[in-house]
Amino acid sequence: MKFDTIPVQPVIAAERFDLRPLRKSDAGLIAMYTADRRVAEATRSIPHPLPPGATEAFVARAMAEDRQEDVWVLDGSAHGLAEVLGSIGLKKMDRSQSEIGYWVAPAFWNTGFASEAVRALVEANPQGARTIFAEVFQDNPVSARVLTNCGFEYLGDAETWSVARGAQVPTWTYVKKLG
Numbered sequence: 190m191k192f193d194t195i196p197v198q199p200v201i202a203a204e205r206f207d208l209r210p211l212r213k214s215d216a217g218l219i220a221m222y223t224a225d226r227r228v229a230e231a232t233r234s235i236p237h238p239l240p241p242g243a244t245e246a247f248v249a250r251a252m253a254e255d256r257q258e259d260v261w262v263l264d265g266s267a268h269g270l271a272e273v274l275g276s277i278g279l280k281k282m283d284r285s286q287s288e289i290g291y292w293v294a295p296a297f298w299n300t301g302f303a304s305e306a307v308r309a310l311v312e313a314n315p316q317g318a319r320t321i322f323a324e325v326f327q328d329n330p331v332s333a334r335v336l337t338n339c340g341f342e343y344l345g346d347a348e349t350w351s352v353a354r355g356a357q358v359p360t361w362t363y364v365k366k367l368g
Contacts (some may be wrong), residue, residue, distance in 0.1 A: 198259050203309040205268050208261035213253045218273035220244035224295040229353035237353035248260040277306045304333045319368050327359040341365045
């Protein structure tokens with residue numbers, strides 16, 4: 190799907206980091222974090238093992254004018270933290286809807302970074318969505334808690350393909366109405 194206009198992604202301030210658009214120099218840290226099986230297996234699209242060039246291709250797609258998804262890194266460098274703590278994205282859907290997805294590097298798990306990133310992105314609402322959807326694997330209740338802590342409501346069960354797992358995985362679907 191190609192959109193008529195691709196908005197410039199804003200930098201969004203959170204309390205302990207900034208959400209900023211990806212840049213080529215992020216590829217090394219993103220590759221290091223997403224090569225971790227635990228991160229890959231918590232997503233639909235990150236392969237494991239991570240093939241050569243996969244991260245660079247992801248960064249190039251995220252920076253393209255005709256991108257399908259707006260992606261930000263959680264950049265803690267202005268607050269004395271790592272330059273890349275994780276990633277969060279919004280995929281624009283039809284009817285003023287978006288889908289949110291995120292991961293945080295294992296070194297920063299249980300810090301509240303995911304909740305802080307989701308909350309900041311939803312509050313900024315850079316795609317002007319009226320509804321934001323999310324899905325998490327049912328064996329990842331921590332990510333489900335992130336969503337409920339940020340005001341998302343459980344919508345139902347489904348399943349989706351996980352590239353890293355090479356299998357269909359049961360999911361929980363969540364929704365947040367914004368207006």
